[in-house]
Amino acid sequence: MRGWGRIGRRFEIMKGLILSGGSGTRLRPLTHTSAKQLIPIANKPNLFYAIEDVVNAGVKEIGIVVGHTKKEVMEAVGDGSKWGVKVTYIEQDAPRGIAHAVLISEKFLGSEPFVLYLGDNVLKGGINEFVEEFEKSDASASVMLTKVKDPQRFGVAEIDSKGRIISLEEKPKQPKSDLALVGIYLFRKPIFEAVKRIKPSWRNELEITEAIAYLVSHKHKVTTQIVKGWWKDTGKPEDILEANRLILEGIAPKMEGTVEEGVEIVGRVAIGAGTVVRRGSSIHGPAIIGKNCEIGPNAYVGPFTSVGDNSKLVNVEIENSVLIGDSVIECSKRIRDSLIGRHVHVASADNSVPKCHKLILGEHSVISI
Secondary structure (H helix, E strand, C coil), X not given: CEEECCCCCEEECCEEEEEECCCXXXXXXXXXXXXXXXXXXXXXXXXXXXXXXXXXXXXXXXXXXXXXXXXXXXXXXXXXXXXXXXXXXXXXXXXXXXXXXXXXXXXXXXXXXXXXXXXXXXXXXXXXXXXXXXHHCCCCEEEEEEECCCHHHCEEEEECCCCCEEEEEECCCCCCCCEEEEEEEEECCHHHHHHHHCCCCCCCCXXXXXXXXXXXXXXXXXXXXXXXXXXXXXXXXXXXXXXXXXHXXXXXXXXXXXXXXXXXXXXXXXXXXXXXXXXXXXXXXXXEECCCCEECCCCEECCCEEECCCCEECCCEEECCEECCCCEEECCXXXXXXXXXXXXXXXXXXXXXXXXXXXXXXXXXXXXX
């Protein structure tokens, strides 16, 4: 099936496949009660950034691979109508690898090319250029690469001077390069043969790197593109905080709530509807405050902080942190570099005077500091 491109060029109709399964063990305790792909970054679920990138590239049908958190993901995403696309859910019975997710999605994908996007990735600038280059090519696959400091954490590609892949390895102990595979791939039909031919790795998963290596070894054309902007795999708390910082750097100021007299607002700050910022409080951007929050009195929200909906901050200092929402913090202390789940209550305790606190708190936590 073929259609018209944005500049009048004919191209194959492309589908999207977004992965939103996995257990998120590196983000526990948050992921004991929530899908890792729904952890908000700048007050928007991580998964939504992936959906928006795929939609903005012209895709009209998206398959979302879900696991044990499928109910939560389905409630958040719905049928895709809010993005103007049709969403189909594909259930994976256990985390069996990215290539396994492709394998079980063959019926949905059919013979059309598709973009595979890991739902816990965030990429600056979207994927339009990546998709357009693939549409113009006759490649069986194309991968995005970026230089990283710790390639042992990723799938790693070795390429020649012309950008052609020499070798691929998943989480190598001795990497042959510092080029990591970004969790975004483009494929045509030959990938299904590859995922059916490979065997489970030492992790007992079907690795997408092995499938791509199969294509290379069987003389299929596999192209590469180097990411020009930033990319984050938000698998750990510090990765989420960094992604939050990067996105907030581009935030547009917005004032939909109420700010009382005697409040200091500095820099780019977005405040949602129904939120009240009380007297004696200070917000230094870039920062975002959600809807129906109460900030203050005497609260300080510092740079690179995201405060989710229905939160209350009283007599507290917080910066460089993500507060997911529906929580209360009233502790007369300084909190920074923290990731705090929903329905958390942080209160003051006597005889405790450290200069700051760093917290990773799951849902329904109650602590005194």
